[in-house]
Amino acid sequence: MVAVAILAAGKGTRMRSDLPKVLHLLGGRSLVERVLIGCSDLQPERQLVIVGYQANRVKEALLDYPDLEFVEQTQQLGTGHAVQQLLPYLADFQGDLLVLNGDVPLLRPETLKALLETHQQHQNAATILTAQIQNPQGYGRVFCDSSNLLKEIIEDRDCTATQRQNRRVNAGIYCFNWQKLQAVLPQLQSNNSQQEYYITDAVNFLSPVMVYDVADDREILGINDRRQLATAYQILQSRIKDYWMAAGVSIIDPDSVTIDDTVKIGVDAIIEPQTHLRGNTTIGSGSRIGPGSLIENSQVGNNVTLMYSVVVDSSIGDNANIGPFAHIRQQAQVGAACRVGNFVELKKSSLGDRTNVAHLSYLGDATIGTQVNIGAGTIAVNYDGKHKHQTTIGNFARIGSNNTLVAPLNIGAHATTAAGSTIVNDVPDDCLAIARSHQTIKPGWRPKWHQE
Ligand code: UD1
Numbered sequence: 001m002v003a004v005a006i007l008a009a010g011k012g013t014r015m016r017s018d019l020p021k022v023l024h025l026l027g028g029r030s031l032v033e034r035v036l037i038g039c040s041d042l043q044p045e046r047q048l049v050i051v052g053y054q055a056n057r058v059k060e061a062l063l064d065y066p067d068l069e070f071v072e073q074t075q076q077l078g079t080g081h082a083v084q085q086l087l088p089y090l091a092d093f094q095g096d097l098l099v100l101n102g103d104v105p106l107l108r109p110e111t112l113k114a115l116l117e118t119h120q121q122h123q124n125a126a127t128i129l130t131a132q133i134q135n136p137q138g139y140g141r142v143f144c145d146s147s148n149l150l151k152e153i154i155e156d157r158d159c160t161a162t163q164r165q166n167r168r169v170n171a172g173i174y175c176f177n178w179q180k181l182q183a184v185l186p187q188l189q190s191n192n193s194q195q196e197y198y199i200t201d202a203v204n205f206l207s208p209v210m211v212y213d214v215a216d217d218r219e220i221l222g223i224n225d226r227r228q229l230a231t232a233y234q235i236l237q238s239r240i241k242d243y244w245m246a247a248g249v250s251i252i253d254p255d256s257v258t259i260d261d262t263v264k265i266g267v268d269a270i271i272e273p274q275t276h277l278r279g280n281t282t283i284g285s286g287s288r289i290g291p292g293s294l295i296e297n298s299q300v301g302n303n304v305t306l307m308y309s310v311v312v313d314s315s316i317g318d319n320a321n322i323g324p325f326a327h328i329r330q331q332a333q334v335g336a337a338c339r340v341g342n343f344v345e346l347k348k349s350s351l352g353d354r355t356n357v358a359h360l361s362y363l364g365d366a367t368i369g370t371q372v373n374i375g376a377g378t379i380a381v382n383y384d385g386k387h388k389h390q391t392t393i394g395n396f397a398r399i400g401s402n403n404t405l406v407a408p409l410n411i412g413a414h415a416t417t418a419a420g421s422t423i424v425n426d427v428p429d430d431c432l433a434i435a436r437s438h439q440t441i442k443p444g445w446r447p448k449w450h451q452e
């Protein structure tokens, strides 16, 4: 049996923030959520989160995970003190306890599995995840013998100058035989520079304790300040982009592109520079996205071309051609093979297949049929200052340039409106509507100042 405990009670003083450290976002998810997702593959019997600083806020942020048990650490007296709070909760538990720092968000599930396997195979009292890193500053240093049996862990601030030279560090991830840990937890002392109870001291009372070096030390980055948060984001990004490139997606200039790990991309898609794909977004195969685009919570079909545009909470059909400088938002739906061009904004509007809105238009709350042409500079006037109103336009309609369509309004199928019209009344099918003043010609007229 395996139980998981996540240490998430600390304030995170070094973040200099009102938000508890473990709730800071990394690529759209909080640090603690990333830790939880990292261990979900293990299917632990129990999952406990130790909360303290702004406990309710942390609990609220994890409402989507109903199986969690929250353990309150009312005073944050150190990582060892945090683990001591588990004693009443796990009094009858038998098995292994995985202890994870809530601020180490990049651990891969495979690493946790390997740690647990090593632990169980050697029947260790504890197994500690470690890494040998170039810049060990800030981490607890791990001292062990040639057969990877641990001697002690000394916190960075408690190390002598010589001890600080040791580049093997404690990742803050531990597997304990709970029965054995349970027996020694009450013995922890706080005689160190921080006057805290350290979980790392528990290993002094246990044997055998083995260390397990992680293969990729980027996984164990602990987030204590905003600089490390930014570094973690870069690591996460390169992981996500490497994954998609290996899966057949071209990313031109990956350093200028960001992709959330919730995004899905089809093969042979091309992601151009300065493009950002966020949230629940899918990009179909063969689509060319960017340069300079942001797509968030949106579904983009196959073979779409989209450049210098923003698409949020919307969908785009196959073979559509979007931009440059289109803004598509709030449940807008663009059909297949549509053209949405320069400086066009669509809000809560749908375009049927093969419909074009090519230039300088705003369409809000409009339902537009298939193969419609919307002339340049057309505005759907959807707002009377108090309420929003709907416009519908039938299939094959042709809206002239510079039209003002005052909603609520129905324009029929195959209807045509003349350029420069302000349409306030419904237009039936197969009609031409002209709604503009007649042109007046005054022969021989010049402005006074031009008269000689
Ligand atoms: C800890 C380890 C250090 C290791 C490093 C890896 C100890 C004493 N040191 O140091 O050896 O190299 O992690 O990242 O464990 N927390 C609580 N209650 C508390 C104190 C902390 O829940 O009373 C939580 C924090 O919210 C955080 C985690 O424990 O998620 C680690 O605390 P932090 O203060 O960041 O420890 P480090 O100094 O990083």
Ligand code: MG
Binding pocket: 101, 103, 222, 223, 224
């Ligand atoms: Mg830390």
